[in-house]
Amino acid sequence: MRIRKAVFPVAGLGTRFLPATKASAKEMLPVVDKPLIQYAVKEAIAAGAEEMVFITSHAKNSIMDHFDRDYELEAALEAKGKQELLDAVHDVLPPGISCVYIRQPEQLGLGHAINCALPAVGDQDFAVILADDLIAGSFQPCMAQMHRVYQEYGSSVLAVQRVPWEETHKYGIVESEQIGPGLSEIRGIVEKPKTEEAPSNLAVVGRYILTPRIFRLIDRTKPGAGNEIQLTDAIEALMGEQTVLAYEFEGTRYDCGSKFGYLKANVEMGLQHPEIGDEFRDYLRGLTDSWLTTPDQKIG
Ligand code: UTP
Secondary structure (H helix, E strand, O other), rough: OOOOEEEEEEEOOHHHHOOOOOOOOOOHEEOOOEEEEHHHHHHHHHOOOOOEEEEEOOOOOOHHHHHHEEEHHHHHHOOOHHHHHHHHHHOOOOOEEEEEEOOOOOOOHHHHHOOOOHHHHOOOOOOEEEOOOOOOOOOOOHHHHHHHHHHHHOOOOEEEEOOOOOHHHHHHEEEEEEEEEEEEEEEEEEEEEOOOOOOOOOEEEEEEOOOOHHHHHOOOOOOOHHOOOOOOHHHHHHHHHOOOOOOEEOOOEOOOOOOHHHHHHHHHHHHHOOOOOOHHHHHHHHEEEEHHHHOOOOOO
């Protein structure tokens, strides 16, 4: 049992990052030197996926361009003897990995975006990665950890994380029964509950392994919160028919869909970067308290 296909819904409007996301997908925002989507694709490949299915929107062709070969650029780097950069460019998509692009004609929500993947996924179990949830800092990448669980139990798996109780209103929160360390069976999901109504503080984050049954259930899902077709609603229906597990992954998650989370990812991953980490650490140390605490000091 293996997951061969990974779906990347990248058709969202990305309004929290406008105007940066006006003509380019949010998932093309770089963290240090790689776009978010490249981290996500790498994670899917590390879990064994071979076919990457991108759900894109109009006017956002940069993702397709990013994963395409650029022979002119490669020739120029080769001519200049820039082998390291050439390797970095080749590393964008390793050999044997294929990409499929499907347009989501209208931004009708995450559930709808995933349903657009049906022609590429067919009747196989598949992975979903939301690239704006960047997960790093663990020995094994998050999707590979989930894949281990999937191989053992053969059922759908959602990545979950404990969040502060006062933040439950930002997430889908699960009600679940523990079946092992960091692993539980989901009994219910509530979308963005107030703290006092939340059944737990276990929040669903942007990693899923799903069975193809989800497509039929999304078809039957009526628009929910924000008039969008919510994946959470279809997962709730899936739970009624099949086992759905919640897995507490190891690693640090950065919510790169928000400006603050995105900046945190850049700072923390910049500090670990082999090329600029030390210099960046010295730079941060050198920032004076007054610079950090003077709000009216503006650049640009
Ligand atoms: P978000 O809820 O983060 O929405 O989508 P968004 O449009 O990307 O960003 P904001 O909130 O306006 O700033 C979660 C994920 O679902 C995808 C997004 O690309 C993101 O990966 N998505 C969302 C779609 O592909 N299609 C949709 O219709 C909605």
